[in-house]
Amino acid sequence: MxxxxxxxxxxxxxxxxxxxxxxxxxxxxxxxxxxxxxxxxxxxxxxxxxxxxxxxxxxxxxxxxxxxxxxxxxxxxxxxxxxxxxxxxxxxxxxxxxxxxxxxxxxxxxxxxxxxxxxxxxxxxxxxxxxxxxxxxxxxxxxxxVEPMAVGEHAVGKANPGKNSVCLVVGCGPVGLAVIAALKARGLGPVIASDFSEARRHMAEVMGADIVVDPSASSPHAHWEAFDVPATLASFGAARLMGRSMRDAIVFECVGVPGLIQSLVEAVPPTARIVVVGVCMEDDRITPVLAINKQLSLDFVFAYSPEEFAATLQRVADGTIDxxxxxxxxxxxxxxxxxxxxxxxxxxxxxxxxxxxxx
Structure with missing residues (x-):
C-alpha cells in the first residue's frame, strides 16, 4: 500500500x-x-x-x-x-x-x-x-x-473552570483554538485570547473568544480588573481587606516556547492557575519565589482520556463545536x-x- x-x-x-x-x-x-x-x-x-x-x-x-x-x-x-x-x-x-x-x-x-x-x-x-x-x-x-479538539477538552477538564472563572488563552494555534472551543462548549466566559497573528486572532473570534488581543499592541493582562480579578498583589490585598468580590483567573499556555511560563508567572494575577498545554521541547527556567508570593498553581496537561475523546466526538457531531x-x-x-x-x-x-x- x-x-x-x-x-x-x-x-x-x-x-x-x-x-x-x-x-x-x-x-x-x-x-x-x-x-x-x-x-x-x-x-x-x-x-x-x-x-x-x-x-x-x-x-x-x-x-x-x-x-x-x-x-x-x-x-x-x-x-x-x-x-x-x-x-x-x-x-x-x-x-x-x-x-x-x-x-x-x-x-x-x-x-x-x-x-x-x-x-x-x-x-x-x-x-x-x-x-x-x-x-x-x-x-x-x-x-x-475530534482528536485535536479532544486535547482542548482535556486541558479545560483539568483546569475545571466555573462560572466565576475568567480565562485567558495565550496562543491561538490549533491547541489554543481547541481550548477556546471547549470553554465555550461549557458556556463559560469571558474568554480572552491572545496571539500575534491576525489570522489566528480571527479564528479565535470565530471559535467564540469574547475578547481578542494583539499582544504587540496591548497586554492581554490589562483586562483582569475589569472582570473583578485583582491584577496585582497590592490590588489583591486591598480587595481581601475590603471584602470585595473576586473572580478567579485561569491562564492556558498554548504556545510552548522557552521563557513563556516565566513571563506568565510574572504577569498573571495572584492565585491564578496556569495550565501548560503548549509543548516546549527545550529546557526552561522560572523564578519560583514569584509564583510563591502570588500563590500560583501550575499544571501540565497531555492528550486526553478515552471518555474525553468520546465527549468531543459528541460535541462535534451535534454542532456544539463547529x-x-x-x-x-x-x-x-x-x-x-x-x-x-x-x-x-x-x-x-x-x-x-x-x-x-x-x-
Missing part, C-alpha cells in the same frame, strides 16, 4: 507492507488524517522526542532511525476484523479512534510507531476496543478533527511536504489534512 514515510528526516512516498490485524485489532482504510504540530516537530527532531519520552518513563517501543508513518488525527472506514474481535461495528462503518494499539512491548501510539503506521498510510490497524462510530452526516474531515472553519484544506500524497512547510510558517493555515489515497 502507499504511504508517506518519514525516512532520514524527509517525507517520501513509498510502498509499505500491508498490515494484517492481530487479536483484538481491526483493519481500516484511512479517509483523511490531519497534520499535527507534533508531526512538524517530529520530522526533524523525532530522536529528541523519543529521548525525552524515555526520560519520562515511556515504553521503549520506537526506533527513531527506522521508517515511521505519521498520522494520529484520522477518520477511517472498517475493512476487516482480526481474531478475537466482537465485530460489533461492521465493514463499511466510518470510525474514529484514540490512536493507541497494543503491541508486544505494550501500548504504542499509532502514527508514532514502527509497528503501527498512522493515517498517512492508505490502511491502518486499530484496536477494536478504542473504535467509535462516526454519527451519520458528519464528514470525514470533521470527524478527523470545526468546519478550522479545516484549511486536504492534500494528496504529493502535497504533504509542501503542507508541512505551510503549517510551519507563522500565520499559516490552521489545519491541513492528508488523503493518502490521492496522489
Amino acid at each position: 502507499k504511504a508517506i514515510v518519514r525516512r532520514d528526516r524527509r517525507l517520501v512516498t513509498d510502498d509499505i507492507a500491508e498490515p494484517a490485524p492481530g487479536p483484538g485489532q481491526v483493519l481500516v482504510k484511512t479517509l483523511v488524517c490531519g497534520i499535527c504540530g507534533s508531526d512538524l516537530h517530529a520530522l526533524h527532531h523525532l530522536e529528541h522526542m523519543v529521548e525525552t519520552n524515555l526520560r519520562a518513563g515511556a515504553a521503549d517501543t520506537l526506533d527513531a532511525s527506522a521508517d515511521i508513518v505519521f498520522g494520529h488525527e484520522f477518520s477511517a472506514e472498517i475493512l476487516d476484523h482480526g481474531p478475537e474481535t466482537a465485530r460489533t461495528l461492521k465493514p463499511g462503518t466510518r470510525v474514529v479512534s484514540v490512536p493507541m494499539a497494543l503491541g508486544p512491548g505494550g501500548v504504542e501510539l499509532v502514527g508514532y510507531s514502527n509497528r503501527y503506521p498512522g493515517g498517512f498510510a492508505e490502511r491502518m490497524l486499530l484496536q477494536e476496543a478504542m473504535l467509535l462510530p462516526v454519527p451519520n452526516g458528519l464528514s470525514a474531515e470533521a470527524a478527523a478533527m 470545526v468546519a472553519p478550522l479545516i484549511s484544506g486536504v492534500v494528496g500524497r504529493s502535497g504533504v511536504p509542501a503542507a508541512f512547510e505551510a503549517l510551519g510558517k507563522a500565520g499559516g493555515p490552521v489545519k491541513l489534512m492528508v488523503n493518502p489515497a490521492l496522489d
Whole structure:
C-alpha cells in the first residue's frame, strides 16, 4: 500500500507492507488524517522526542532511525476484523479512534510507531476496543478533527473552570483554538485570547473568544480588573481587606516556547492557575519565589482520556463545536511536504489534512 514515510528526516512516498490485524485489532482504510504540530516537530527532531519520552518513563517501543508513518488525527472506514474481535461495528462503518494499539512491548501510539503506521498510510490497524462510530452526516474531515479538539477538552477538564472563572488563552494555534472551543462548549466566559497573528486572532473570534488581543499592541493582562480579578498583589490585598468580590483567573499556555511560563508567572494575577498545554521541547527556567508570593498553581496537561475523546466526538457531531472553519484544506500524497512547510510558517493555515489515497 502507499504511504508517506518519514525516512532520514524527509517525507517520501513509498510502498509499505500491508498490515494484517492481530487479536483484538481491526483493519481500516484511512479517509483523511490531519497534520499535527507534533508531526512538524517530529520530522526533524523525532530522536529528541523519543529521548525525552524515555526520560519520562515511556515504553521503549520506537526506533527513531527506522521508517515511521505519521498520522494520529484520522477518520477511517472498517475493512476487516482480526481474531478475537466482537465485530460489533461492521465493514463499511466510518470510525474514529484514540490512536493507541497494543503491541508486544505494550501500548504504542499509532502514527508514532514502527509497528503501527498512522493515517498517512492508505490502511491502518486499530484496536477494536478504542473504535467509535462516526454519527451519520458528519464528514470525514470533521470527524478527523475530534482528536485535536479532544486535547482542548482535556486541558479545560483539568483546569475545571466555573462560572466565576475568567480565562485567558495565550496562543491561538490549533491547541489554543481547541481550548477556546471547549470553554465555550461549557458556556463559560469571558474568554480572552491572545496571539500575534491576525489570522489566528480571527479564528479565535470565530471559535467564540469574547475578547481578542494583539499582544504587540496591548497586554492581554490589562483586562483582569475589569472582570473583578485583582491584577496585582497590592490590588489583591486591598480587595481581601475590603471584602470585595473576586473572580478567579485561569491562564492556558498554548504556545510552548522557552521563557513563556516565566513571563506568565510574572504577569498573571495572584492565585491564578496556569495550565501548560503548549509543548516546549527545550529546557526552561522560572523564578519560583514569584509564583510563591502570588500563590500560583501550575499544571501540565497531555492528550486526553478515552471518555474525553468520546465527549468531543459528541460535541462535534451535534454542532456544539463547529470545526468546519478550522479545516484549511486536504492534500494528496504529493502535497504533504509542501503542507508541512505551510503549517510551519507563522500565520499559516490552521489545519491541513492528508488523503493518502490521492496522489
